[in-house]
Amino acid sequence: MKKILNIEYQKHTLQNGLEVVLYKDNSLPIVSVNIWYKVGSANEIEGKTGFAHLFEHMMFQGSKNVPKERHFRYIEEAGGNLNGSTSIDKTNYYETVPSNSLELALWLESDRMGFLLDALTQEKLDNQKDVVMNERRQHYDNQPYGLAWELIFSNLFPRNHPYHWPTIGWMKDIEKFELDDVKKFFRTYYSPNNASLVVGGDIEYDAALELVKKYFEEISSGNSIPKIQVPQTGLEENKKIIHHDNVQLSKIYLAWETTKLYGKDDATLDVLADILTGSKNGRLFKSLVFEKQIAQDIASFQYSGNLTGMFIITATAKPGVKLDEIKTEILKELRQIEEKGITASELERSKNAITSSFIYSLQNLNSLVDQINNYNTNLGEPNSFIFDLERMTNLNIGEVNNMIEKHLNKPFIELQIVPKEAEDETE
Amino acid sequence: MKLNRSAAPEAKGKLEFHLPEIKQFQLNNGLKVLFVEKDNLPIIQMSLIVNAGSRFDPSGKSGLAYLTSMLIDEGAGKYSALELDNEIESLGSIFGVSTDSDLIYMNMLSIKDKFEQSLELLTTIYASPLFTDADFEREKKKLLTMIIRNYDEPSYIASTNFRNLVYNATPYDHPIIGTLKEVETITNNDVKHFYRNTFSPSNSHLIVVGSITIPVLEKKLNNYFTSASFELENINNISTPIENNSNIYFIHKKGATQSEIRVGHLSNKRTDPDYFAKAILNSILGGQFSSRLNLNLREDKGFTYGVSSGYYYNKNYSYFQIATSVESKNTGEALEEIKKEINGIKQSISLEEINFAKSYLIKRFPAMFETYTQTANNLTSLVHYSLDKNYFNNYIQNIENCTKDEIEEAARKKIKTDKMIYVVVGDEEKVLSQLRIISDSNIIELDKFGKVKTSKSY
Incomplete structure (x- = not known):
């Protein structure tokens, strides 16, 4: 079964530093072009947050040879789909097109890597500032529990830490984006030597490489990338935050700082999360949702970046249930694992589910190619599916049990999101 | 030597795609x-x-x-x-x-x-x-x-x-x-x-x-699968809808920073012959990023993170709906722009727009069979809407066959301004006065469960 996770690929590095990975799968006449720029909100500074995410917008506003509004149009006309995303450490851009339009996708991606600033105007910036502010309203400010994420990050990490602010940025910073700052940010981070390109799907290796060289080779490399300054982290004591929101049900979030992406315990914490809340038999789900029925839902996960990571447990209280009761039960279940451990069958069940999920994840070319780029960018080896899976399937019970003492006995953030006021409404 | 980048590369060669046999x-x-x-x-x-x-x-x-x-x-x-x-x-x-x-x-x-x-x-x-x-x-x-x-x-x-x-x-x-x-x-x-x-x-x-x-x-x-089939009581209770007249329905959400907007009306069955004309029409109006609505409300005005339109089908009917979420202060103006786009598309559609929409719908066809789940969903839609078993074999031809006249007729007759329902969810302090300025019809206030609030006088 694992054999199909062992993918073949070619890797090249162009003169300008751009890493290029080619992956061939001719089963459908589609091809996916995927670029990771190694720039995320962690590369921003206090007072100027949200730039990396803003670029995810500006990159679709046209470049020297691509008029405004044409980027989307070209891809849509070709029958493709496209998007981008921004995280704390990276920004990615991708399009999946019929394979005879590969050259179109490379033309578009290279034009905005090499020649974006030639077409960047104040008018475009002002328009996209409005769009981003509305994105922030829609997904955070006007969304029930929408501010949870930034409340956790900004309390877990000190003000001068690169993970202190949300990827979309603070509203007050978005409002005052300046064209010059935006241009400077682009020149600093959006160069071929700070990017990784994967072309995957219905291709032939030589022809694809030739096309990539044709469009990307002449883009000159940029200066070396400024190093991120990372201050000391670590809470000295538990910290409790109570936030009032437009909601009727209370929700609790517990967050511990843990370990970074692909760090030693990163995968072990993934497995722990699955054992706690991955299914109806998950320890926390079974206790709080199924048996005691004090929570409506419960989730846990390890969220990790290049600098550090966090383990989060979050639950919604049933009407009338106090969050303190939920918290007590969660901590009780963690103690239980610390003292008595998980069982062999729990670990086996998790491993089976995780192994299958790796196979299922190969179905979609766009997400497969994105994963290849993740492995290339973060591990330097595109073919890391088996390595990644075995980080989890090679674990033993003791290693998982150990996570509680090692990471979850430390001081943590407790965020409570509670109703603003009793709403005077009846059906 | 510098590469000449001025023109977009053309698609090269024909694609080989074999529709899976059902x-x-x-x-x-x-x-x-x-x-x-x-x-x-x-x-x-x-x-x-x-x-x-x-x-x-x-x-x-x-x-x-x-x-x-x-x-x-x-x-x-x-x-x-x-x-x-x-x-x-x-x-x-x-x-x-x-x-x-x-x-x-x-x-x-x-x-x-x-x-x-x-x-x-x-x-x-x-x-x-x-x-x-x-x-x-x-x-x-x-x-x-x-x-x-x-x-x-x-x-x-x-x-x-x-x-x-x-x-x-x-x-x-x-x-x-x-x-x-x-x-x-x-x-x-x-x-x-x-x-x-x-x-x-x-x-x-x-x-x-x-x-x-x-x-x-x-x-x-x-x-x-060994369990036997059995008789069902007659529970098929389909009745004819009673269409509401065009109205603005407002639902107050205290403290909202945006207004959620839905605009549209009842529409016809999935198996009706105008399905493909409506699909092309919708793609031009709001069915993709480069649509009239999105280019206006997002890329020009910056009122919203996104706006889209669609036909949403069930077995017996469908509805047409435009959906967006805009900053509270732009609610009235956004509604005006939506009305403008609706009226605009009923006036004229260019051949260029039609060809663009057709290209989009036809060329993405192979990707609709990419994953196991997508393929299963396609088969499900055959059953759900009782579609012809050659539906997918004829799909591309059916899109290609739609004429400009048919698409314009769909716009004129199937987008019904006199039945247009507007639903706005937002903060009444910021939004209600804007609605009163733009509306020549009644504003009906509902609670969040849809019950008409006892009328207030303004």
Whole structure:
């Protein structure tokens, strides 16, 4: 079964530093072009947050040879789909097109890597500032529990830490984006030597490489990338935050700082999360949702970046249930694992589910190619599916049990999101 | 030498795409099967669908279909709820249930090696659910809490109320998950009765997409799908909708920083011949990023993160809907722009726009069969809307055949300004005065559950 996770690929590095990975799968006449720029909100500074995410917008506003509004149009006309995303450490851009339009996708991606600033105007910036502010309203400010994420990050990490602010940025910073700052940010981070390109799907290796060289080779490399300054982290004591929101049900979030992406315990914490809340038999789900029925839902996960990571447990209280009761039960279940451990069958069940999920994840070319780029960018080896899976399937019970003492006995953030006021409404 | 980048590269060469062959057969117990063999990966996707969606909720018991679907995998055969879940996860299979207004879907995705065990569990869930009182009480409580939670969501309030208004006086005019008041009255006997009156093989279809051959599949399915078909009580209660006249409905959401907007009206059946003309029309108006609405409201005005339009189909009707979320202060202006775009598209559509939309719809066709799940969903739509079995074979030709006249006629006749329903969810302090300026019709205030508020004088 694992054999199909062992993918073949070619890797090249162009003169300008751009890493290029080619992956061939001719089963459908589609091809996916995927670029990771190694720039995320962690590369921003206090007072100027949200730039990396803003670029995810500006990159679709046209470049020297691509008029405004044409980027989307070209891809849509070709029958493709496209998007981008921004995280704390990276920004990615991708399009999946019929394979005879590969050259179109490379033309578009290279034009905005090499020649974006030639077409960047104040008018475009002002328009996209409005769009981003509305994105922030829609997904955070006007969304029930929408501010949870930034409340956790900004309390877990000190003000001068690169993970202190949300990827979309603070509203007050978005409002005052300046064209010059935006241009400077682009020149600093959006160069071929700070990017990784994967072309995957219905291709032939030589022809694809030739096309990539044709469009990307002449883009000159940029200066070396400024190093991120990372201050000391670590809470000295538990910290409790109570936030009032437009909601009727209370929700609790517990967050511990843990370990970074692909760090030693990163995968072990993934497995722990699955054992706690991955299914109806998950320890926390079974206790709080199924048996005691004090929570409506419960989730846990390890969220990790290049600098550090966090383990989060979050639950919604049933009407009338106090969050303190939920918290007590969660901590009780963690103690239980610390003292008595998980069982062999729990670990086996998790491993089976995780192994299958790796196979299922190969179905979609766009997400497969994105994963290849993740492995290339973060591990330097595109073919890391088996390595990644075995980080989890090679674990033993003791290693998982150990996570509680090692990471979850430390001081943590407790965020409570509670109703603003009793709403005077009846059906 | 510098590359000349000024012109977009043309597509090179013709694409080879072979539409998967759809096979149909019937099991000994009457269950109809649609199957596509697909073996680029060692996996098999099954979707078992039953005509038991929320439109079959008895009067006064909205949410019954949904609650039945929540309970369907809470224990079956010899397994309790937790044991059943443990069996499925240990196989590495993924099981999920969902419900819409027409159908209940039970989906099982498995690795090829675990297909037979996964199939056995799926048939157990389908034919032998336990429906114990303890499981019923727990899931009912969960559903009631889910309803409370959903009504905190401005987008849910807007979409649900819009849908209820356009489907006025039909079995589609209530929320799929039900209302608090009515779910309260549902008993476990209601669930059992609903199940016994819908989950017959003769009232279900099975979709299979995966790495298996048809003789092997047919044999295995007949081994496990053994429950007999049975007579159903007549519960097909489709009535003709009573269309509301064009009105603005406003729902107050205290402290909202944006207004959720829904605009649209009732539309016709999925199998009507104007389907393709409407698909092209919609793609131009709001069906893609480069549509008139999005280029105006987002890329020009910056009022919103995005706006889209679509035709949303169920078995008997459909509705046309424009949806967006805009900053409160731009609510009135955004509505004006939406009206402008609606009137504009009824005036004229260019051949360039039509060719662009056709290109988009035709060239993305192969990608619609990329994943096992997508392929299964395509087969499901054949069953759901009773489409012709050559629907996908004729798809591209049908798009190509649409003439400019047909598309313009669809715009003129099928976008009905006199029946246009506007639903706005926002903060009344910031929004109501804007609505009064733009509206020549009544503004009807609703509470979040859709009840008309006693009128205030302004």
